Amino acid sequence: MPPPAVKPKPPQKLEFTMNSLRNTTLSTGDDSMYFEIVTRFWHSNLTKINKFDMETRELVTVAEIEGLQSGQTRVRFGGDKGQWLTAAEFLKYDSDRVGGTFQANGDVEYRWKTHHGRFQLVKSDDPEKKAVAEFHPHKRHFFVFRMSKHAFFEVQPIPEIVEAIDKFIGTLRFCEI
Structure with a gap:
């Protein structure tokens, strides 16, 4: 009897807590990936993307986006050591x-x-143009009431995208879903 087929890992679901990309949290159900996107009202021209480090139990700044309102937009990855x-x-x-x-x-x-109306992230050199991450918008009760389903990204469990998740989330703010 042949061994059972290896079942592929299911995609991870990064769920948004709010509809705003200025102040929201993106996290998986088990919080293995937890990102906080924050634009403070006293620094309305600076957006910080923080990642929760499970080992040290603290938020670490992985990216900063500056100048979205002034038009001189720039980004820095790696905290204070980045350029x-x-x-x-x-x-x-x-x-x-x-x-x-x-x-x-x-x-x-x-x-x-x-x-088909869905925002997707694909590898540029992929001939099949298969989505690595796909955005699913929020849904409301009767289109006006409270949210019945939060917006989320369906991220494929590919090692390259898991390593580049910081830059993937950093580009969200530029593209403004």
Whole structure:
């Protein structure tokens, strides 16, 4: 009798707590991935993306985005030790398409696109254009009342995207879903 087929890992669900990308939390059900996106009212031109480190039990700043209101947008990864990049250096916008491309860890390039009305992240060199992450919008009761389902990202359990999740979340603020 042949051994049982190995079942692929299910995609992870990064759920938004709020509808605003300025102040929200993205987390999985077991909090193995927990990100906080914060724009303070006294620093309305600076957005910080913090990640919860499970080993040290503290929030670590993984990215900062500055100048979204002034038009001189720049981003920094790696906290205070990182260097600032302009938005044009980090995210190359496509003039004829929605979204843009960005370079992640290990020189892997990803592209934001829309497919059947859904916002997706795909590898640029993938011939099948299979989504690595897909956005699912929130749903409301009768389209106006409280949310019946929070918005979430369905992220495939691919090691490259798990390593580049900081940059993936950092580009969300630029693309403004």
